[in-house]
Amino acid sequence: MKELEKTQRISISTVLFILVIIIGILTFKKPTNVYEKSAKDTLAILGTQEYLVPISEVDPTNTVLIDVRDKFEYSKSHIDNAYNIPTADILKETSISIFEELKDAGKDIVFYGKNPDEANSAWMILYQLGYENIKILNNQTELVDNNFKITPYDVKQPIPDYMDVFKKGNPENSNGLEHMAPETTKKVIVIKKKKKRKPEGGC
Amino acid sequence: MINRNLAKILAKRYIILASLLFIAALGLVLLPEYKKNEHVTAEDLLAKVVNPERYITSDVLADKIVTKDPSILLIDLRTPKEYEAYTLQGAMNIPFDKILEPDFEGYLNQDQYDIVLFSNGNFKADQAWLLLTRKNYKNLHVLNGGINGWYNTILNPPKPTENMPNEAFERYNFRMAAASYFGVGNNTGESAVADEPEARKVVIPVMKKKKRKPEGGC
Amino acid sequence: MGPLIPNGILTDEWNIIIAVLIGLAFGFILEASGFSSSRKLAGVFYGYDFAVLKVFFTAAVVSVIGLYYMDYLGWIDMGMLYVHPTYVWAAIVGGAIMGVGFVAGGFCPGTSLCAVAIGKLDAWVYVFGILIGVFIFSEAYTVFEDLYNGSFLGYITLMDNFDIPAKWIILGVTAMALIAFFVSDIVRKRIKKVFY
Numbered sequence: 001m002k003e004l005e006k007t008q009r010i011s012i013s014t015v016l017f018i019l020v021i022i023i024g025i026l027t028f029k030k031p032t033n034v035y036e037k038s039a040k041d042t043l044a045i046l047g048t049q050e051y052l053v054p055i056s057e058v059d060p061t062n063t064v065l066i067d068v069r070d071k072f073e074y075s076k077s078h079i080d081n082a083y084n085i086p087t088a089d090i091l092k093e094t095s096i097s098i099f100e101e102l103k104d105a106g107k108d109i110v111f112y113g114k115n116p117d118e119a120n121s122a123w124m125i126l127y128q129l130g131y132e133n134i135k136i137l138n139n140q141t142e143l144v145d146n147n148f149k150i151t152p153y154d155v156k157q158p159i160p161d162y163m164d165v166f167k168k169g170n171p172e173n174s175n176g177l178e179h180m181a182p183e184t185t186k187k188v189i190v191i192k193k194k195k196k197r198k199p200e201g202g203c
Numbered sequence: 204m205i206n207r208n209l210a211k212i213l214a215k216r217y218i219i220l221a222s223l224l225f226i227a228a229l230g231l232v233l234l235p236e237y238k239k240n241e242h243v244t245a246e247d248l249l250a251k252v253v254n255p256e257r258y259i260t261s262d263v264l265a266d267k268i269v270t271k272d273p274s275i276l277l278i279d280l281r282t283p284k285e286y287e288a289y290t291l292q293g294a295m296n297i298p299f300d301k302i303l304e305p306d307f308e309g310y311l312n313q314d315q316y317d318i319v320l321f322s323n324g325n326f327k328a329d330q331a332w333l334l335l336t337r338k339n340y341k342n343l344h345v346l347n348g349g350i351n352g353w354y355n356t357i358l359n360p361p362k363p364t365e366n367m368p369n370e371a372f373e374r375y376n377f378r379m380a381a382a383s384y385f386g387v388g389n390n391t392g393e394s395a396v397a398d399e400p401e402a403r404k405v406v407i408p409v410m411k412k413k414k415r416k417p418e419g420g421c
Numbered sequence: 422m423g424p425l426i427p428n429g430i431l432t433d434e435w436n437i438i439i440a441v442l443i444g445l446a447f448g449f450i451l452e453a454s455g456f457s458s459s460r461k462l463a464g465v466f467y468g469y470d471f472a473v474l475k476v477f478f479t480a481a482v483v484s485v486i487g488l489y490y491m492d493y494l495g496w497i498d499m500g501m502l503y504v505h506p507t508y509v510w511a512a513i514v515g516g517a518i519m520g521v522g523f524v525a526g527g528f529c530p531g532t533s534l535c536a537v538a539i540g541k542l543d544a545w546v547y548v549f550g551i552l553i554g555v556f557i558f559s560e561a562y563t564v565f566e567d568l569y570n571g572s573f574l575g576y577i578t579l580m581d582n583f584d585i586p587a588k589w590i591i592l593g594v595t596a597m598a599l600i601a602f603f604v605s606d607i608v609r610k611r612i613k614k615v616f617y
Contacts, residue, residue: 007216014223017487021227024494031495033245034238039334040303046330047300088253091246117325121252124333125245221599224479227486228595232588234493 033091036130051123052138053110055150063108065137068122077148079112079141087113087122099131112137242339251336258347259319261356262374265381268292276316280331281323281350291321291353292385299327302334312340321346321353358382424501448535450476457536459527459543460615466524468612471605478598485591499587504576511568526550 045051058065065082067074074084085095102109111119111134119136126134140151212219243251251257267275268291277294279286286296297307299322311318312335320343322328328345335343346353355361360378363371425431431439454476455461464470491497523529526547528536533551536544558565580587 007213007220010220011216014220017483018223018227021230021487021490024490024496028494030237031239031244035245035337039337043300043303043334046327046334088249091249117329120326120329121333124330125249125252128337129245221602224482224486225595225599227490228482228592231486231489231493232592234588239495 033096033129035128037128039128042124042128045127051127051135052116053135054138058110058137059108062106063110064102065110065112068111068113068119073114077143079148079150082112085122087118090122090126099126099134103131103133107133109134110137111135112139112141114142115140243337248333248337252333257332257343257345259344260347261353262377264291264319264346264353265357265378265385269381269384274315274317276310276318278310278318278320279322280320280327285323289350291350294321299331302331311335311343312338314341317342317344319344319346322349324349324351358385424497427501428498447531448538451532451535452539456532457539457541457544459536459541462529462532463524463527464615467615468608469615471602471609474605475602478601482591482595482598485594489587489591504578506576507574508570509572509574511571514568522550 060081065079067078067082067084068087068090069078069084070086071084074082074086078084083098085098089095099109109131111123113119116136116138123134123136142149142151264275277291279290279294279296280299280302281290281296282298283296286294290296295310297310301307302311320328320331322331325345325348328349332343332345348356357378360375360382363375426433426436426439451457454472456473456476461470462473465473488497488499488502492499519529526533526543528544528547530551533544533547537548562569579585579590583590
């Protein structure tokens with residue numbers, strides 16, 4: 001009889017175990033929008049300039065322009081034939097289905113905002129989700145006098161003469177160029193080496 | 204009658220339990236596979252992207268540097284050459300294409316410092332921020348405008364015009380003071396030396412996030 | 422979602438509380454299975470009682486199946502779990518020493534503490550012996566250092582090593598466990614019963 005009691009306990013826990021698994025499977029939802037690209041792959045493409053297209057190279061027949069600015073900005077003015085999907089909405093089901101459709105149709109998508117910075121995040125997220133046909137418009141857009149102006153934009157250019165600012169106040173000092181920029185102190189940061197884990201007892 | 208049936212079943216109770224175990228293991232094999240999200244899901248990432256909290260303005264950062272706030276860690280994402288030419292005080296250089304290398308993981312993946320990423324503009328810093336946030340690194344910020352923004356606001360601020368509110372003048376004064384702290388316009392030999400903060404060595408122990416190790420034993 | 426503490430759902434301070442709770446439950450199971458009796462433990466080696474084998478093998482199989490279901494359902498991230506590092510020779514030598522101690526003493530380190538808790542004198546001696554062993558090892562660490570740190574294979578698992586998906590290994594281990602139970606039952610029936 002004692003033996004039976006023991007199996008009773010085992011049976012109860014077995015039933016609970018299986019119940020939890022069944023409940024889990026019934027309530028299980030597959031994750032949507034899974035990353036296709038690893039962070040490393042993405043970094044590799046970021047090093048190139050392939051994902052940036054200037055407006056002059058946009059082929060209007062095979063490209064869909066998407067405005068990632070908010071609805072208000074879009075309603076004021078936008079590039080002709082551009083759709084509006086604000087950055088916050090890019091993962092909505094309706095937007096995803098649009099991207100999916102365009103991808104299947106083999107069309108290119110070009111994101112633009114007021115500058116490439118604004119389209120950057122939306123593009124990065126969708127690129128990592130595997131939409132390789134999306135690019136960023138490498139132009140600045142601006143509403144000037146009711147004219148939607150598109151100007152070229154250079155993404156990573158530093159201000160050409162930003163070192164000159166240190167020359168101020170001593171313009172005649174011409175041969176002291178190496179002293180122009182103040183030496184900046186560099187932090188020395190020590191990383192603790194990962195300690196090897198000592199194996200601990202066991203049964 | 205019932206008792207006899209029950210006894211029959213009970214006689215095989217171990218076999219039933221054993222087969223249940225096997226079925227559970229078999230179920231694991233038969234479950235359809237699916238691709239899993241690692242770390243932060245795209246939806247969460249988007250929610251973080253839309254939130255402008257990651258940006259730190261150059262004024263706030265200048266204030267933090269001047270007051271020697273020990274909780275910030277500046278990461279310069281530009282090339283080593285640009286870093287050598289000029290960088291923010293106390294910044295360390297992790298070139299953009301090296302941010303995922305394991306050597307730098309200890310600096311980027313920690314929760315003791317507020318990390319401020321900066322590049323020439325927002326573009327590269329944002330991309331780095333996105334990549335690292337996707338890996339669920341915490342406390343990452345982006346210097347709004349990057350070095351170019353820094354130049355335009357702190358080192359070489361635009362003079363406010365007469366019709367601007369008082370705050371604009373106050374901000375301008377602050378920026379001018381900060382700029383002189385950072386060495387603008389005072390490289391007349393001795394004063395540059397005087398103003399230059401001595402090469403202090405800040406030793407910051409950045410600990411790798413400890414994985415919680417369970418201890419064995421029965 | 423999980424593991425709870427590394428993912429910050431519970432704070433680090435919970436570690437010790439959870440450890441105490443699990444430890445209590447573990448001690449209870451050991452005592453409830455009768456493992457504080459050294460005769461029961463040694464029975465595995467003499468073939469008259471296989472409770473130890475059954476309990477531990479079942480526990481391992483149940484937890485691995487449960488964990489992988491939870492992993493599938495997204496409740497736990499298997500990649501974040503701790504994998505015990507493998508030092509081949511240290512494991513072999515240590516395992517052999519422990520096995521000898523197991524047969525000779527009739528306890529494993531965990532159950533010896535259980536037996537201490539219910540007041541067995543031999544368990545006290547056993548625990549004291551463990552402490553002496555720990556002391557000798559620590560003092561003579563330099564002698565054992567090469568063995569202790571040598572032949573390190575890293576944090577490997579069966580599926581990394583053989584490149585087989587985890588689910589097949591789990592199925593295999595489950596089958597192995599069931600066969601072991603079956604065989605051990607046959608062996609037990611053949612061996613003369615020992616009363617203890």
